[in-house]
Amino acid sequence: MSVxxxxxxxxxxxxxxxSLGKHDLRVITADSIYPSTSFFSSYSSSYFLYPSFKIYPxxxxxxxxYYVQKYNIKVLMPIYEETYVISKYKKMxxxxxxxxxxxxxxxxxxxxxxxxxxxxxxxxTPQTWTINDIDELKQIAKIVEFPAVIKLVEGVGSKGLxxxxxxDELISEYKEVVQKFNLKPFEYPLIQEYIPxxxxxxSMLFNQGDPRAIFTHxxxxxxxxxxxxxxxxxxxxxxxxxKYATKLLEELExxxxxxxxxxxxxxxxxxxxxxxxxxxxxxxxxxxxAGVDFPYLLYTMAMEGDVQPVLTYKTGVRTRWMxxxxxALVDYLRTDKRMxxxxxxxxxxxQYYDDVSFDDPIPTLVEFMxxxxxxxxxxxxxxxxxxxx
Numbered sequence: 001m002s003v004x005x006x007x008x009x010x011x012x013x014x015x016x017x018x019s020l021g022k023h024d025l026r027v028i029t030a031d032s033i034y035p036s037t038s039f040f041s042s043y044s045s046s047y048f049l050y051p052s053f054k055i056y057p058x059x060x061x062x063x064x065x066y067y068v069q070k071y072n073i074k075v076l077m078p079i080y081e082e083t084y085v086i087s088k089y090k091k092m093x094x095x096x097x098x099x100x101x102x103x104x105x106x107x108x109x110x111x112x113x114x115x116x117x118x119x120x121x122x123x124x125t126p127q128t129w130t131i132n133d134i135d136e137l138k139q140i141a142k143i144v145e146f147p148a149v150i151k152l153v154e155g156v157g158s159k160g161l162x163x164x165x166x167x168d169e170l171i172s173e174y175k176e177v178v179q180k181f182n183l184k185p186f187e188y189p190l191i192q193e194y195i196p197x198x199x200x201x202x203s204m205l206f207n208q209g210d211p212r213a214i215f216t217h218x219x220x221x222x223x224x225x226x227x228x229x230x231x232x233x234x235x236x237x238x239x240x241x242x243k244y245a246t247k248l249l250e251e252l253e254x255x256x257x258x259x260x261x262x263x264x265x266x267x268x269x270x271x272x273x274x275x276x277x278x279x280x281x282x283x284x285x286x287x288x289x290a291g292v293d294f295p296y297l298l299y300t301m302a303m304e305g306d307v308q309p310v311l312t313y314k315t316g317v318r319t320r321w322m323x324x325x326x327x328a329l330v331d332y333l334r335t336d337k338r339m340x341x342x343x344x345x346x347x348x349x350x351q352y353y354d355d356v357s358f359d360d361p362i363p364t365l366v367e368f369m370x371x372x373x374x375x376x377x378x379x380x381x382x383x384x385x386x387x388x389x
Contacts, residue, residue: 002026002073003299004064007080008038008047009370011321011354012284014363016079016295017043019288023296028071030064035370037363046071053082061089068095075302077295081156083279084109098302099256100278108252108278111153111190118273121251123244125273126192132185137174140191141167147194150174153187158228160189197266199230199274200238202245203287205297205307206254211246213297213310215287220318221341223328229282231325232344235290235317238264241271248276257294283319289352290317318351323367 005016008029020027021043029038029047039047050063076097078086087102107113118125129140152160160177164170205213220232245260259281261274291313301307332341355367
């Protein structure tokens with residue numbers, strides 16, 4: 001049996017490749033850039049390059065179809081934002097692509113729609129303001145409580161995220177984001193109240209609207225430290241969050257994987273919805289280490305039509321993304337919690353590592369090379385050539 005795993009540069013792609021390969025599946029990795037870390041995994045039987053899905057979406061699809069036939073692929077497993085493009089063309093594939101239809105992905109990924117849906121079904125959200133005309137900005141700035149957050153309607157990670165602390169800063173930063181990303185009025189960012197508290201992720205697998213697996217983690221550190229991918233985290237349970245996540249994805253009649261992100265409000269101890277990642281997530285290896293093997297569960301469901309539910313897992317399991325954690329430490333050491341964080345950072349035993357594997361070591365070397373290569377090319381120490389904030 002064979003499977004293609006796309007966007008091979010990512011840590012979660014590598015986790016998926018290793019998971020599937022350890023189950024004796026033939027895994028072909030693919031990306032638009034070389035080198036990509038998963039190309040060098042001992043669990044990748046071969047790899048290929050495809051055109052950028054952002055610049056040439058139709059050529060990207062044509063390329064994927066060609067390699068599906070060439071390698072006699074049974075399952076196509078998209079990992080990152082290419083999931084959205086593949087969902088648009090899903091009917092063009094004669095193989096199993098275990099993702100939702102584009103309309104459902106759009107709804108989950110669009111924060112304007114998502115915040116409205118959450119309110120309708122009783123899931124708490126931050127107070128949110130939407131703007132359709134830039135002239136409304138000054139009026140809204142007068143009623144917003146600070147600090148506040150500017151968020152892209154459709155964004156990944158910390159892209160476009162801004163924290164603002166005054167009316168003038170809100171207006172100037174908002175206009176800067178609109179200009180930087182060349183946004184049309186229906187794409188204008190949201191303005192939300194700032195929710196103080198720790199971040200959580202509820203990751204789930206659904207089969208045509210029915211839950212099949214669940215996993216919850218709490219963020220310990222992240223990069224950027226103002227809000228970005230987690231660099232250290234721990235597996236936990238939170239029944240209310242898990243109930244909310246399940247309710248949202250049931251309402252969307254979800255199929256495949258997704259992660260629902262929350263903050264646990266320090267003031268009320270209530271979970272508050274942040275967003276849905278309608279695809280695999282950066283901390284995927286965390287779930288696998290705790291006993292919820294999402295890539296293999298998704299593959300099994302794709303091939304057999306269903307899978308036995310996995311609703312329990314080990315709590316207290318810690319993992320870290322070492323490269324990201326090193327970069328985050330630089331910023332954390334500038335905060336008033338520097339000593340507490342340094343002490344925790346120096347605890348290397350008793351946890352798993354996203355990007356350090358002794359039985360599959362070469363991807364680790366490649367991952368540490370990529371920021372250096374990007375620095376040489378661009379003068380910026382970026383983990384990916386496409387990274388922007």
